[in-house]
Amino acid sequence: xxxxxxxxxxxxxxxxxxxxxRCKPISGHDYLFWYRQTMMRGLELLIYFNNNVPIDDxxxxxxxxxxxxxxxxxxxLKIQPSEPRDSAVYFCASNQxxxxxxxxxxxxxxx
Amino acid sequence: GQNIDQPxxxxxxEGAIVQINCTYQTxxxxxxxxxxxxxxxxxxxxxxxVLDGLEEKGRFSSFLSRSKGYSxxxxxxxxxxxxxSYLCAVREWGGYQKVTFGTGTKLxxxx
Numbered sequence: 001x002x003x004x005x006x007x008x009x010x011x012x013x014x015x016x017x018x019x020x021x022r023c024k025p026i027s028g029h030d031y032l033f034w035y036r037q038t039m040m041r042g043l044e045l046l047i048y049f050n051n052n053v054p055i056d057d058x059x060x061x062x063x064x065x066x067x068x069x070x071x072x073x074x075x076x077l078k079i080q081p082s083e084p085r086d087s088a089v090y091f092c093a094s095n096q097x098x099x100x101x102x103x104x105x106x107x108x109x110x111x
Numbered sequence: 112g113q114n115i116d117q118p119x120x121x122x123x124x125e126g127a128i129v130q131i132n133c134t135y136q137t138x139x140x141x142x143x144x145x146x147x148x149x150x151x152x153x154x155x156x157x158x159x160x161v162l163d164g165l166e167e168k169g170r171f172s173s174f175l176s177r178s179k180g181y182s183x184x185x186x187x188x189x190x191x192x193x194x195x196s197y198l199c200a201v202r203e204w205g206g207y208q209k210v211t212f213g214t215g216t217k218l219x220x221x222x
Contacts, residue, residue, distance in 0.1 A: 042212060100210065102147065
């Protein structure tokens, strides 16, 4: 298995632009998680899905953030409009059971 | 909600033993995890404790005391490649897979 796949790996954009991050979970995993990691705040859970249904989005910072999971093999995290404080590494993870498998992350820089 | 505390940084010598502590406060404990994260990489699963006691896996062991809200990760025969951040994470009851991560302990192994 290729593991959790994320794209792009790096994204540099200007403030105000829309950013879309993509994730393909491991086949057969029924939970999918989006995390954000910064030096100051560590690894924060933004939202997670079970069988493509959003379960808890209480970690989503504000209305500028949205996430979708149209099918079992694909999810997106969108930021519109982006701001410099959104600069971070965004991880997607999936699991079946208790162990979470993380993707390589997307390093987002908003100028 | 949860509160997870672990030391920010530690330094240890190659070949030695190091213990990384984690304390937590939670309204409904349902498991504690340790993840390893090398710089610039994704977290990877190390261990999972749900009952009191010691779980051993090769050079790594993890201990849990639910009554004290305390866990530690023990690394033996330290190697240079063990230099990484170690993240303690706690899951709460609720029927879901939501896991909250601590800010991590950055371990530096020196010759």
